[in-house]
C-alpha cells in the first residue's frame with residue numbers, strides 16, 4: 001500500500017494538533033462538556049467592583065500602569081474586550097520573596113488563582129486577541145487544559161530554553177520554561193511572521209545556495225518553537241538589561257518576538273503581572289499602547305521608571321542566527 005503523507009502540517013499546533021482539534025475544543029467548551037481540574041472546588045475570586053484610576057500614565061502611545069490584584073483590575077478595566085495581546089508571567093508559587101505578594105498558596109488555591117486570572121484575561125481580550133503565558137513545568141498542563149475548556153485554541157507550545165540554571169544532582173537541571181501561545185480565533189488573529197524572521201541554519205551553517213535563491217526572505221525563516229540564543233538567556237546580575245530588586249525578569253528580545261509577531265503599531269498590549277515592566281517597556285518602544293498591572297506599589301513605581309524614562313536598552317536584536325553549530329567547513333584559526 002502506498003504510504004500516505006500528512007501534508008496538512010502548516011496549521012496552528014502543526015502535527016501536534018490533529019486537524020479539527022481546534023474547532024472540537026471550541027465546540028466542547030460551548031456544549032458544556034467539562035474538564036475537571038484540581039482547584040475547581042475552591043471558591044471563585046469575587047472581584048471588587050470600582051472605578052479604576054491608573055497609578056501612572058503617559059500618552060503617545062497611551063500607556064498605563066494600575067496597582068492592585070490583577071483579578072480585580074481586569075474585572076473593572078475600561079478596555080475589557082478590546083485588548084489585542086496579553087502576555088502573562090505569573091508568580092509560580094515557588095516561595096519567591098516578592099515585595100508584597102505571598103508566593104506560597106496551597107496547591108488548590110494556586111490553581112483557583114490561576115483559573116481566575118486566566119478568565120479575567122480572556123474577558124479582556126478582543127475577539128481577535130492572543131494570550132501568551134510564561135509558566136514552568138508544574139502548572140503548564142493545568143493552564144493548557146483550562147484554556148482549552150474555555151474554548152481558546154493553542155497556536156504554539158513554545159519552550160524558552162536557557163543554559164544558566166540552578167545546578168542540582170537529584171534530577172536533570174531545569175533549563176526551560178513553557179511559553180504558551182493561545183488565540184481566541186485561530187483564523188482571525190494578528191500574525192506577522194515577517195517581523196520576527198531569523199537567519200536559517202541553511203544560510204548560517206550550510207551556506208546552502210537554495211535558500212539564497214528564494215524570491216523573498218533569502219536565508220531567513222520564522223524562528224522555531226524552542227527559543228534560545230543571543231539575547232535570549234536569563235537576565236543575570238551583570239546583564240545591561242538587569243533591573244535590580246526584581247525577580248524573574250524576562251529578556252527584552254523574548255518580548256520583542258511576542259509583541260512584533262502578534263500585534264501591530266497602535267494595538268493594545270496588556271501584562272497582568274508587570275514585575276520589572278519588560279512587556280510594557282517593549283510595547284511602548286514598538287509604538288503599541290500598553291497596560292501593566294502590578295500588585296506591589298514599589299515594584300510598579302520601579303517598572304514605571306523603566307517604561308517611561310529608560311525604555312528598551314537592547315534594540316535591533318532580531319534577524320540574527322540561533323545556530324548551535326559553527327559554519328561547516330570553516331577553517332580553524334591559527335593559534
Ligand SMILES: C[S@@+](CC[C@H](N)C(=O)[O-])C[C@H]1O[C@@H](n2cnc3c(N)ncnc32)[C@H](O)[C@@H]1O
Pocket residue numbers: 068069070071089090091092098099100101246247248249250251272273274275276277278279293294295296299
Ligand atoms: C514573575 S514576576 C513578573 C516578571 C516580569 N515578567 C518581568 O519581566 O519583570 C510576577 C510579578 O507579578 C506580581 N504579582 C503577583 N501576584 C499578582 C496579582 N495578583 N496581581 C498583580 N500582580 C501580581 C508580583 O509582585 C511580581 O512583580
